[in-house]
Amino acid sequence: MSDFSLLDAVDRKIVDQLQGGFPVCDRPYAAAAATLGLAEAELIERLQGLLARGVLTRFGPLFQIERVGGAFVLAALEVPEADWERVNAAVNALPEVAHNYRREHRFNMWFVLATEKPEGIAAAIAKIEADTGLTVHAFPKEREYFVEMKLATRERRHG
Amino acid sequence: MDELDRRLILATQRGLPLCAQPYEALAAELGCDAATVMRRFDDMLARGVIRRIGAVPNHYAIGYTANGMSVWDVADEHVDELGERIGRLPFVTHCYRRPRHLPGWPYNLFAMLHGDSRDEVMARIAVVRSLLGDACRADDVLFSTAILKKTGLRLAA
Numbered sequence: 623m624s625d626f627s628l629l630d631a632v633d634r635k636i637v638d639q640l641q642g643g644f645p646v647c648d649r650p651y652a653a654a655a656a657t658l659g660l661a662e663a664e665l666i667e668r669l670q671g672l673l674a675r676g677v678l679t680r681f682g683p684l685f686q687i688e689r690v691g692g693a694f695v696l697a698a699l700e701v702p703e704a705d706w707e708r709v710n711a712a713v714n715a716l717p718e719v720a721h722n723y724r725r726e727h728r729f730n731m732w733f734v735l736a737t738e739k740p741e742g743i744a745a746a747i748a749k750i751e752a753d754t755g756l757t758v759h760a761f762p763k764e765r766e767y768f769v770e771m772k773l774a775t776r777e778r779r780h781g
Numbered sequence: 782m783d784e785l786d787r788r789l790i791l792a793t794q795r796g797l798p799l800c801a802q803p804y805e806a807l808a809a810e811l812g813c814d815a816a817t818v819m820r821r822f823d824d825m826l827a828r829g830v831i832r833r834i835g836a837v838p839n840h841y842a843i844g845y846t847a848n849g850m851s852v853w854d855v856a857d858e859h860v861d862e863l864g865e866r867i868g869r870l871p872f873v874t875h876c877y878r879r880p881r882h883l884p885g886w887p888y889n890l891f892a893m894l895h896g897d898s899r900d901e902v903m904a905r906i907a908v909v910r911s912l913l914g915d916a917c918r919a920d921d922v923l924f925s926t927a928i929l930k931k932t933g934l935r936l937a938a
């Protein structure tokens with residue numbers, strides 16, 4: 623994990639202004655760099671650095687696979703503390719697990735399954751249950767009110 | 782799913798090539814021309830298959846050290862109207878209706894809240910709670926303590 627204090631003003635500008643709207647054109651980095659007041663090569667180098675330091679987990683298209691027949695499902699496990707590492711490794715080993723978070727609750731592991739076909743969800747859940755011996759609690763969305771995962775960098779606070 | 786779209790998803794789900802002409806590079810990889818790749822990208826953006834193209838931050842790394850999944854037990858007859866209103870709050874990044882898992886999990890409305898401290902997130906939860914009013918019977922917040930995985934979608938080749 624990178625140290626947040628190591629983000630300089632240029633890094634912050636890139637993270638804050640380039641979470642969407644990256645152009646589709648012959649020289650998109652040049653076009654995006656121009657709007658940020660940077661040179662094309664500098665933007666590419668900065669993005670490589672932000673990815674290498676883990677400030678960005680990815681740079682590219684975010685796919686909404688449901689629009690082409692796929693599925694996303696949020697699911698939770700109640701993982702016994704003594705079994706944590708084994709279960710974590712088993713769950714993360716599945717390519718269908720797109721995100722996974724530890725949370726403070728009886729349900730202490732929350733992950734998102736992403737599959738190309740809806741039936742892939744049940745198969746992934748069955749595999750996780752078989753591999754871990756735990757019951758998967760699925761929370762498929764019934765309705766989406768809002769999704770816009772864009773966050774501006776925060777100023778570092780002391781104290 | 783269209784075969785070329787599928788191959789483009791496979792080629793870019795880990796990220797766009799970091800070179801001056803990334804669409805050209807993709808075209809070379811897939812054996813088509815850059816104009817076709819760009820037309821497909823524009824089309825997938827228009828259809829919502831691509832939500833957006835850009836940087837995906839690790840939210841801890843950019844200062845959001847407090848990330849709470851707030852969950853609410855909202856009366857069924859009001860949940861859609863209230864979910865829409867909560868989704869419009871500027872600090873909510875995701876808002877969904879999901880099934881209850883009774884008896885242990887009475888919550889049907891999920892709203893993700895991010896802040897640089899738990900106090901900030903709790904203050905935002907208070908805003909949500911006042912907006913829900915009597916329609917909400919119970920709530921909880923599940924703070925994340927670690928990102929265990931954040932690769933995003935990974936279709937198998």
